[in-house]
Amino acid sequence: MFKKVIHGIFGTKNDRIVKQYAKRAAQISALEENYAAMDDAALKAEFEALRAQVRAGEKSTDDVLNEVFAIVREAGKRVLNMRHFDVQLIGGLVLNDGAIAEMKTGEGKTLVATLAVVLNAMEGKGVHVVTVNDYLAKRDAAQMGELYEFLGLSTGVIVGGEYDDAKRKAAYACDITYGTNNEFGFDYLRDNMKFSADEKVQRGHHFVIVDEVDSILIDEARTPLIISGPTNRTLDGYIKANEVARQMIRGEAPADPKGKATGDFTVDEKNRAVLITEAGISKAEKLFGVDNLYSLENAVLSHYLDQALKANYLFEKDVHYVVRDGQVIIVDEFTGRLSEGRRFSEGLHQALEAKEGVQIQEESQTLADITFQNYFRLYEKLAGMTGTAQTEATEFSQIYKLEVVSIPTNVPVI
Structure with missing residues (x-):
């Protein structure tokens, strides 16, 4: 008033x-x-x-x-x-x-x-x-x-x-x-x-x-x-990493924080993450034929493996993506519609293409935004x-x- x-x-x-x-x-x-x-x-x-x-x-x-x-x-x-x-x-x-x-x-x-x-x-x-x-x-x-x-x-x-x-x-x-x-x-x-x-x-x-x-x-x-623009990375690494990921054994996270995880890796569904165990690192090094997976010259291999494990154990076909006409197409998590033209970043899309055996398209990186x-x-x-x-x-x-x-x-x- x-x-x-x-x-x-x-x-x-x-x-x-x-x-x-x-x-x-x-x-x-x-x-x-x-x-x-x-x-x-x-x-x-x-x-x-x-x-x-x-x-x-x-x-x-x-x-x-x-x-x-x-x-x-x-x-x-x-x-x-x-x-x-x-x-x-x-x-x-x-x-x-x-x-x-x-x-x-x-x-x-x-x-x-x-x-x-x-x-x-x-x-x-x-x-x-x-x-x-x-x-x-x-x-x-x-x-x-x-x-x-x-x-x-x-x-x-x-x-x-x-x-x-x-x-x-x-x-x-x-x-x-x-x-x-x-x-x-x-x-x-x-x-x-x-x-x-x-x-x-x-x-x-x-x-x-x-x-x-x-x-x-x-x-x-x-x-x-x-x-x-293109990252200029070789695409063969995604195929090799996919082969390694399929030979890894999924384990369980320990109930006690001080305990030890089982298997070669564990999957954190809530945070959409994959954690490799010490046993998994040793196994991956043998399969890749390298001494140290996390050395500077092999850093890209650990990245490929991380994405390959996510592609195989976190992303489900016909739920998170579909394969149509030789292409991996994202399914929008909010609408359920196909998001043609969109691609997962950081090599995840290439890892999914390797998993499904379709042609792997070149990875791109952000140059300016x-x-x-x-x-x-x-x-x-x-x-x-x-x-x-x-x-x-x-x-x-x-x-x-x-x-x-x-x-x-x-x-x-x-």
Whole structure:
């Protein structure tokens, strides 16, 4: 009850924030007549003069914010035949402050982004705009690119399937670059695998605006982007290890912790692990024909044996996996469906292939990986847009230190 009275008198925190932004939007609107009176050449010259001052360090982007937003609004009217509404100016201010603008569907988030994009692109360090798919990246880059071109800014676009380093480097060298979260993330990973800094395609992480920010930064946040490659290990070791594993005798763990396990190995069903006994180690060394199974030169043999024992005594055919068309296919433990394309890691899948007598496929290893959460934290300034952010406002605040601002609609919702 008390909260309702307070909100009734002073408004919610969001209302107060929006009111502050509305005051700045009014200052920007006051400049509209001045720029409307200029011809195209004069308007471009005005913007170029402001950009030169920002590049020279004479003024900050905040010093020229009102003028730049007003120029972008005027350019939008002339080039796109779209005028930024006052609520869209507020959205631009929110994005520029490195926050999340929650705007209802149809309120023009694509146009809103142009305000913060142009202002931050003036520094010449590159601005990235993240969309949810290649189609939107190409569409937005083409449509809004006309506005940027009018103001003398270059636009690049990164799409999947086009992996020409020279083209990608040129796209990142542009003032503004559009692309999907996957492409930006994988380019970062590939850059970290290059042999020299000159070969990198990305030039830094200055400012990014993420569209559908709740989907990318919350729902997919922990999704890892992984680049893998072959381990260059010989596959014969898996066949030999499988033969050795089948000759090992399963024992029982001792009831007393000080007691001795029986057999060559024991199986811990709960922790999905196999433990080799001392007798088992001696037996394996004889079967492999080596003096010490755990010496440096034989380390890979102990790994092969461990996976072979797991494959034979922990993984059951038609329960954990199926064999179809000469391939071992994982059965998803949660849904019971076949997970085609997925493979067990660390050589376990190869051990299962050896067990079933099918062709063993080359093992891969992770060469580079990063989650979206960690990738987007690289940026000096991160902002986002979506129609639904308040429900995840706590997560945005705790994980990314991002504030969510709900922006009212231009026309009241009926």
